[in-house]
Amino acid sequence: MFSRRTAWDRSHNRLAESVERKRHAGEPILDLTETNPTQVGLNYPGSELLPPLSDPGALVYHPDPRGLWAARQAVAGVYAERGILVDAQDLFLTASTSEAYAWLFKLLADPGDEILVPQPSYPLFDFLTRLEGVVSVGYPLVLDGTWSVDLATLEARVGSRTRLIVAVNPNNPTGTYLKRQELRGLESLCSRRGIALLGDEVFAEYPHGEDSDRAAGVLECERALTFSLGGLSKLAGLPQMKLGWIAVGGPGPEKQEAKERLELVADTYLSVNTPVQHAVGALLTAARGIRQELRRRTGRNLRHLQGATIQPSPCRLLPCEGGWTAVLQVPAIMSEEDWVLRLLEEDGVLAHPGFFFEFPVPAYLVLSLLPREEIFAEGVARILARAAGPAP
Ligand SMILES: Cc1ncc(COP(=O)(O)O)c(C=O)c1O
Structure with missing residues (x-):
């Protein structure tokens, strides 16, 4: 049954x-x-966090599959603070990062296709992939002073059914950020093999110090189709607000096709609640x-x-x-x-x-x-x- x-x-x-x-x-x-x-x-400052959730706009249902424009503009501001220019047109709001993963697996993979995930990393990958009928294949991070991507082993794990490489940046639980050179390696591999790159960047705003070798994020890649994931859960310490997002980057034609298809996925669910979309600008301010x-x-x-x-x-x-x-x-x-x-x-x-x-x-x-x-x-x-x- x-x-x-x-x-x-x-x-x-x-x-x-x-x-x-x-x-x-x-x-x-x-x-x-x-x-x-x-x-x-x-x-948690209740006087700053709660009033925005009762914006009168929340009484009207006027869905946009990608998310309300003003909410997407507020999220674009998050990337701008990180020094990355993101057009609100390239953003999709989701109810969580987990949902963002599910939508991207639907977008990129058919049942039985493979998703490459780092090891050690976030334990939910097994569930997230399996629930979408796709297969997670681990690629090792190696500990040599710090954890880094073993590009040769990663490439050896790319097969005819590989659709996506996931990078968690910084990684949970090792806390390591992708370095520029690693990101260039991932970009080159993805563009050569026609695979997309997903950067789970939910912890990006929590560095313990500076590092000039650190990559700003997967959206820096120009030659590969990329998806950057974020959300209020970690950025604002507000997992209960249920708001995540996907920023799409990469070469024009692939990015356009990805956005058009993703819009249909999003339109099928329309899962992001309206009150949080009206509140997100104020929530992001309080989040500081x-x-x-x-x-x-x-x-x-x-x-x-x-x-x-x-x-x-x-x-x-x-x-x-x-x-x-x-x-x-x-x-x-x-x-x-x-x-x-x-x-x-x-x-x-x-x-x-x-x-x-x-x-x-x-x-x-x-x-x-x-x-x-x-x-x-x-x-x-x-x-x-x-x-x-x-x-x-
Ligand atoms: C790496 C990583 N991505 C995503 C999430 C989940 O985020 P969300 O609450 O937005 O689904 C977590 C939660 O611990 C996480 O560690």
Whole structure:
């Protein structure tokens, strides 16, 4: 009766079971997996965020498949602040970045076609691709001082059914930005092989410092069809507003065809609500303050982690260029699953294991930089104490 694409193994893994047991028993957990910005004690200015949502324009339904013009102009302003000129005509609003992925998979791929996704990276790719009947094929990021795209291996994975290369910039959870040279390599590969390039740039506004080698974004590419994804979820710390976007770039004729087809996809769903489209300009203005708070929080937690892991710590903090997560390499004295289970059950600390994100070898822990500073510091202290303790 049901589709194969939804036939997931729905049994709970041991970590999820243990979390449930602890929560049920009312035991405290220092949650270093919390990435919901609205749950970490930040100051959201209700007086700035709520009134724009009651704009009288929201009483009228006047849909535009690409999104209301004024809303798209406001989003074009986001790119302008990043130094990238985007015409509002080249923007499509979506209800989320996840929806943007789904629309682009429909636009570019038929059932069974392949999408190349980075590893380690965002764990949702498996679900997003499978739900569209397409196949995700991993390409490795290699850790050599910093994580970078292994272009030769990536090219070897391009096959006759490859339709799209996804780059997450900066990547979740490794925090690495695409460098200019990497982007040039991706552009050349995509244009030679007739493949599109998608840049998930939801964390672009969260750098931990400057780097002159950093690419501004996939829209810099002139020779390949590109799609840049963003949204209020991360840019404004407002996932509940449900507004994402796609900016289309690349050579004229392909870009035009992509936009015309994408408009039909968008018109089929018309999924973006009207109140948020009227509010987005004001929300983006209010977002500056929220973003400042998020940057302060992630910056402080990262600095704490850097200080706590200087030698002779048995744990190594991997380079973290941006985003909301940090990766800690811990001694491989037990499996990653045992690491996270022992941390939870014996130390009351919840962290994600590297294998959730397809890290190539153990043992890595992925830590959210969003928790309150005191929770983060105590959680890190307990992780480091366990790493320094006797092997099990
Ligand atoms: C890399 C990346 N892309 C997209 C998203 C989801 O964004 P949205 O809430 O707009 O669907 C996330 C959420 O964690 C993410 O980490």
